[in-house]
Amino acid sequence: MAHGGLDPNAWREIFKTEAANLEEEKKHIWDLEFDDSITPKWPQQGWSVCNWKTSGRFRCDLCRRTWPSNLVTVVFIMRLKNGRGIVKTRLYRQNCKICKNAPMVKPDVDSTNIHSLMESLFVHSTL
Numbered sequence: 632m633a634h635g636g637l638d639p640n641a642w643r644e645i646f647k648t649e650a651a652n653l654e655e656e657k658k659h660i661w662d663l664e665f666d667d668s669i670t671p672k673w674p675q676q677g678w679s680v681c682n683w684k685t686s687g688r689f690r691c692d693l694c695r696r697t698w699p700s701n702l703v704t705v706v707f708i709m710r711l712k713n714g715r716g717i718v719k720t721r722l723y724r725q726n727c728k729i730c731k732n733a734p735m736v737k738p739d740v741d742s743t744n745i746h747s748l749m750e751s752l753f754v755h756s757t758l
């Protein structure tokens with residue numbers, strides 16, 4: 632699986648739940664995209680940037696070992712234009728410290744943590 636432990640559908644579902652209030656109140660439409668090209672120093676005007684840490688669990692593709700981390704870096708950039716909101720997100724990968732040449736893998740983040748990230752995101756969006 633290309634995304635490792637990451638489940639994009641779970642993220643989208645929680646995103647939709649958290650966006651629902653804004654969509655209802657302000658008639659905005661919000662979308663979430665995963666984009667590995669974004670960085671905390673996103674240079675484009677009109678986007679706001681959030682750079683947070685969360686916790687998650689990684690699994691090595693080679694030895695199947697799993698390890699927890701509370702330093703999973705998540706970047707969001709967001710923009711609202713003509714009632715249409717776009718959020719792009721990137722989760723930073725880690726790799727196994729035991730295997731040689733272990734591939735970088737994406738974390739599995741549990742839904743409670745995804746909820747808090749999304750909550751903070753939408754609080755930020757109304758500032």
Ligand SMILES: [Zn+2]
Binds near residue numbers: 691693695696730
């Ligand atoms: Zn390994």
